[in-house]
Amino acid sequence: MSQDEAAAPRTGRREQNATLTVRRVGDGVDVLCLSGVLDTEGAAALGLELAGRLRTTRPDRHLVLDLTGLRLVSAAGIQVLDTHVRHLSDTPVPVIVAAPHARDIFTIAPAHGLLLCATLDAALATLPGSASSGGTLPGPALPGPGGAPGTPGEGPEDILGRRAEARTNAVIGMAQGIILERYAPADVRNAADLLRQASERHDVPLRVLASAIVTAPRPTARPDAWFPGRPAVPPPRSRLLDGADQRAHDRDHVLRVLVRDVVAATDADGAEVHLVDPALGDSLVLESHAGLGSAYRHHVAQVCGPPAACARARLLGQPVLVADVLTDPDLTATVEGRAASAMGSRALYAIPAVSTDGACEGTVTIHHARPGPGPTHDQRAALRTLADDLAHWHAWYRRSVVLDALEYVHAHA
Template sequence: MPKPPLVAPAPPGTSLPYGMALTVTPTDERVELLCLSGVLDTLAADVFGQELEARVRRSRDSGRRLVLDLTGLRLVSAAALQVLDLATRNLTATPVLAVVGAPHIRELLLLSPPAGLRSFPTLAAALASLPTTDESPDGAAAGPLAREPQDALSGRTALRQEVFGLRAKNRTGPIIGVAQGILRERYDLPDLDAAFGLLRDASQHLNVPLRILASAVVTAPRPRADGPWFPGRRHTPMPAMTLLGVGESGHDDRRTVIESAVDDVMTFTTADAAEIHLTDAALDDALVLEGHAGLDAAYHDQVALLTGPPALAAQARAAGEPVFVPDIAADPVLGTSAMGRAALAAGSSAVYALPALTGDGSCMGVITVHRHRPGSWMNAAQRTALGALATDLAAWRFWYRRTVVLDALEHLHTQAQASDPR
């Protein structure tokens, strides 16, 4: 059965066509973030146009700059481009900032660019274009930010951190929204709030992150009408791990394991930064950033969700073996990509990615390490230790998905059956 499209709940009062998700996120007094994902076709264009016009008016009245995050869009119709043009054509002095991910959508905007829209490849680039000083209409600097440029710079940094965090939260919304819809239909629940309550209670009871549990609801086979969700399932003991420094009491705590793995990676490899991605079945096994250390928010925003090259982690996963770039700046592919530029801006010069594989070759995730200086730095013993840690991580992830996560699903199913009025 095909997977349902990932659709997040719409803002109150907004009726969106199936297949499109829209989230409005006011931040502080400077920016309002409007995130879209899915398909912005002719049917969705009218609804989007109404919402966009309302947000343009509000941003103009409040003094906020409107930022459109279009990185989640797969398709934009000609009608939607016309809507963008009509809604923003009077904003040439203070254009709407649009973050565009898909190359074919960028090309469409380049061919017929709306006059009041400025396109950027990354959210960091869009936010960096905002002025660090308040300016009067005649261009003269005014206000406390003009007198205190360092405070203005700090304010913009804080704004970027906040918007990056909000966008990270928005990435989890679609999966949770789909899981709510599945649970509501399956257990005849009165509304989506009741479905969210089931998810939240099971998440807290087994200490499984809400996104991980929602992903499992979306991808697990449908349970029978009565009885347990996974009849005859046997619990297996946690696998023996040689390097992953987690005690017996912490092996079922996802955050503890991943944080420990990041720390161990940094220690074993003497790296300046590290990141760990794990696969997510609800996202066609895309790589999701789960733990990191040593790099800034702009870089994390670039690598939060990886579906393929040029990201080095995606290359390592596809190859099934380590991939090493000794000098990002000199690499013709990574060095010219948005991810490579973000890594360089964060201080990384050399990067090494290693897939975490199970015994049968299944990839559970990827470990990536960085160094500030270009060139090779790990010796044979360090690479061996990193490989052993990747094996530990893969074994733990395989066990966690089939033990702790399934326990949480069973708990959710039992609670739902107990409250089912049928």
């Protein structure tokens, strides 16, 4: 039988938006329960509690995190969890998550020291000494890498769509938590409506707007402006912009034009464009593509680091050529490399898109069906020009269009 250890954890604090309590289950399990909104203050209290308990963990005592009572999880909460449990990847702490937004967050940005479970029984079954440990977990299945349990008859496109949806929902959930913490609207629905209105009014994708809210500095004390004194800057001159209005604000259009021009300029069999997303740990997120199989796109939808060619180019700040995927010792050992060769790609050429201030905005990668020395000199020059155009446009878009949308959120919250 379980019982409450105390009305509050050892910190003795009941946060404004989050409550921490501890239950003892049986003789050897402490269940740390969080409810409400895990904002910055709640994350700090959680960090203190975790630090104390993990430091004094004995072989005969185990810790389980119960997050079923959380309505929203802030970026600070995710960071605290990762900081305190990342060293426990060999003996992860079971964590119970039920709310869809929490499942999405932990699916897309997993903490290596946590083991996701659907119920308390499932969590207890994973602990050493449990009669069920090592077997199938009871309770409903949690999402896998695709963002949701597999469904009979579900194809690769469905899985890819679920993964993108999960990534989007995770960032939006964090943005809603920040709005609730910062502006104290009446309820979560108001925060969601405000995000949607700002997205539609300024034609900024919801995930992009949410990512900006998560990573932007806190607003100033002025209630009328988030970024006071910010000048209006016209879009840069670019080959990616066409038409009377240049459609510079239309993000999807610009990225589609970029991929089209990349394939045409390099005679490539496929192409992919990644952009850096600070809200996802500065990982590279696949934003536009052509000629790529769904299985490959599934594995490069979010790239956190090498040996993927795009991540190598970003890390080095210069183009990277993979003359033959099948003989590259790093790629052949990864799912990305195997997926590339399975869809017929043999040579890859990736180039970073670096803005004038030296920031890498993203990468452009081309695929060829035959191994070889990569694009010609003229093709590399054309690709360099297109990557520069991407970097200059995206830097402007972030600092103009996205900030306009943030100002809308601030003014109407």
